[in-house]
Amino acid sequence: MKEKTSYLVDYLEDFIVDERRDLFQKKILERTQYITIVLENIFQARNISASIRSADCFGIQDVHIIENDNKFNDDPEVSLGAEKWITTKRYNKSNKNTIDTIQYLKKQGYQIIATTPHNTDCNLYELDIKNGKIALFFGSEVNGCSKETLELSDVKIKIPMYGFTESYNVSVSVSLCLQHLTFKMREENIKWQLNHSKQKDVMLQWLRNSIKSSKKIEEQFLEKFNKK
Numbered sequence: 001m002k003e004k005t006s007y008l009v010d011y012l013e014d015f016i017v018d019e020r021r022d023l024f025q026k027k028i029l030e031r032t033q034y035i036t037i038v039l040e041n042i043f044q045a046r047n048i049s050a051s052i053r054s055a056d057c058f059g060i061q062d063v064h065i066i067e068n069d070n071k072f073n074d075d076p077e078v079s080l081g082a083e084k085w086i087t088t089k090r091y092n093k094s095n096k097n098t099i100d101t102i103q104y105l106k107k108q109g110y111q112i113i114a115t116t117p118h119n120t121d122c123n124l125y126e127l128d129i130k131n132g133k134i135a136l137f138f139g140s141e142v143n144g145c146s147k148e149t150l151e152l153s154d155v156k157i158k159i160p161m162y163g164f165t166e167s168y169n170v171s172v173s174v175s176l177c178l179q180h181l182t183f184k185m186r187e188e189n190i191k192w193q194l195n196h197s198k199q200k201d202v203m204l205q206w207l208r209n210s211i212k213s214s215k216k217i218e219e220q221f222l223e224k225f226n227k228k
Helices: 004-015 018-030 045-057 097-107 147-152 170-187 196-208 214-227
Strands: 035-040 062-066 087-091 111-115 134-138 155-158
Touching: 004 196, 004 214, 018 196, 035 045, 035 097, 035 170, 045 062, 045 170, 062 097, 087 097, 097 111, 097 147, 111 147, 134 170, 196 214
Parallel strands: 035 062, 035 134, 062 087, 111 134, 111 155
Antiparallel strands: none
């Protein structure tokens, strides 16, 4: 039986132009949850916004934001609307947000990969993309990944550097990691695309963010649908 979400997606698609619908249907095939990024306690909003923009560019659907001390507010001049296409999940409700995030991601089958310039297991280019889903953790601008992340991670990686500076800017690190890993992912014979159900969920998100008065239109649809 066709799910309600599928009916709703089909219904809302009539409220966008054909060119946008075709673009959505093309882009959804390039989206992935095989790789996700986790931004832990980032101080500068523009670094998070730039990371979200990069995630969208590389087809990453989910971005996890841990707000231990620093609350995130999007910088639209940096993200350029990318937040509309990304599913962001924010963790800010306890004094152990990092641990909660790691536990959640491990239950979802992710390896926890901590990025750090110190005491690493391997560098970015040695990480085997075929070992399973990857959650890449990026820490704060000053201190990097937290002690909890480093202790609970499955693998610690570094991005090779050849200059004097100790580390890259965090949003640059995100882009470098995603460029390499998404390229390798798409080359390998692994199931990285969204399943059908998740594709519909994401399409619904995109449609809601693209249609004026989408909430009212959706309410009208659901009223009719529930009477069937």
